Amino acid sequence: MKKVGIIGWRGMVGSVLMDRMREEDDFQGFEPLFFSTSQAGQDGPEVNGTSYQLLDGLDASLMLDLDVILSCQGGGFTSEIYPQLRDNGWHGYWIDAASTLRMESDALIVLDPVNRNIIEQGLSSGIKNYIGGNCTVSLMLMALAGLFEKGWVEWVSSQTYQAASGAGAKYMIELIEQMRLVGENCQNLLDDNEHILAIDKNVTDTIRSHRFLTNQFGVPLAASLIPWIDRAMENGQTREEWKGISETNKILGREDNPIPIDGCCVRIGSMRCHSQAFTIKLNQDIPLADIEAAIAEQNKWAYLVANNKEATINELTPARVTGTLDIPVGRVRKMNLGDEYLSAFSVGDQLLWGAAEPVRRMLKIVLEYID
Ligand code: NAP
Numbered sequence: 001m002k003k004v005g006i007i008g009w010r011g012m013v014g015s016v017l018m019d020r021m022r023e024e025d026d027f028q029g030f031e032p033l034f035f036s037t038s039q040a041g042q043d044g045p046e047v048n049g050t051s052y053q054l055l056d057g058l059d060a061s062l063m064l065d066l067d068v069i070l071s072c073q074g075g076g077f078t079s080e081i082y083p084q085l086r087d088n089g090w091h092g093y094w095i096d097a098a099s100t101l102r103m104e105s106d107a108l109i110v111l112d113p114v115n116r117n118i119i120e121q122g123l124s125s126g127i128k129n130y131i132g133g134n135c136t137v138s139l140m141l142m143a144l145a146g147l148f149e150k151g152w153v154e155w156v157s158s159q160t161y162q163a164a165s166g167a168g169a170k171y172m173i174e175l176i177e178q179m180r181l182v183g184e185n186c187q188n189l190l191d192d193n194e195h196i197l198a199i200d201k202n203v204t205d206t207i208r209s210h211r212f213l214t215n216q217f218g219v220p221l222a223a224s225l226i227p228w229i230d231r232a233m234e235n236g237q238t239r240e241e242w243k244g245i246s247e248t249n250k251i252l253g254r255e256d257n258p259i260p261i262d263g264c265c266v267r268i269g270s271m272r273c274h275s276q277a278f279t280i281k282l283n284q285d286i287p288l289a290d291i292e293a294a295i296a297e298q299n300k301w302a303y304l305v306a307n308n309k310e311a312t313i314n315e316l317t318p319a320r321v322t323g324t325l326d327i328p329v330g331r332v333r334k335m336n337l338g339d340e341y342l343s344a345f346s347v348g349d350q351l352l353w354g355a356a357e358p359v360r361r362m363l364k365i366v367l368e369y370i371d
Pocket of ligand 1: 007008009010011012013014035036037038039057072073074075097098099133134135165166167168169350351354355
């Protein structure tokens, strides 16, 4: 029976992965082994009635007989352990949620509803490294892949509204703490039905107070936003913005002939759904009905939301989408800029399609391939 090592299973992405694997009854037909970099020897997860003891995730020699390793542990782990394994002659399949190996020439970025053909070619040509994409990029492609497939896209500009979860669990907790402080501080004013300007001043004073909790984000996110994600690139983009063009074109197999993609990535106070407003320059005047059909037909998770208030506020929000695999695409319309300019808006759970789901599905694809 094939052996699959799973590491990072107790982190945020890993927990979502484990939930999905249990939900889909994925733990069949292979022997799972669970690793931890900090809890070796302790009890690991229980799967189908079997309790697993944790193996040492920092001991690469324990992994040399594995057929597949699936890591949601993080980039530090990948940088340390992956080279040791390959240097010691390990030829297994490496599936990873971390970005470390994404742009390497011997790795593919996986999002099988969009690039299954590239994954299949990779498997048959002997590629062994399959890496989940950046959350924002994967969610954009789940929404818009139909337009890319038709060859209609000249360029895309994407303005993002990204959830706290993209930064990690500690950041999600800090956002809630910030919200609590804001609410608690103005509670009496709300109860006494004070004038709105007094309430507003109270909120402003709270978030500007030097005592306001900002250890993770560095600045307030509650009652505010942060138009910067990840580190600076030399051209003025953030790395999150740079991933838009680099990863999208790698996923689509277009690195030699890239489609320009750029935008501004912004952190907002939603929990785990990223939203994006797209301006899409089409290379011809495509009728709106054809555009809508292409989006809705590309995969079974993307669907159209009618461009009216009722449908939009009920369907096209993080509150509606969180915890689901749904990819609603709405506000689809031609713009005043011209008939070749399209506007659209999409929402997706960044821990599901943005992180855990592509690697969960890749594990199944690899296991079927090597069976
Ligand atoms: P995380 O929650 O920090 O978990 C990573 C690992 O930290 C765990 O598997 C665990 O490994 C260790 N850990 C230490 N203390 C822990 C605690 N109290 N609770 C749970 N785990 C603890 O990281 P993550 O957000 O899941 O991200 C994992 C990887 O996925 C990263 O490379 C990240 O860049 C990538 N990714 C993240 C997202 C996202 O939205 N967060 C999206 C796409 C990709 P040990 O058992 O070995 O100690």
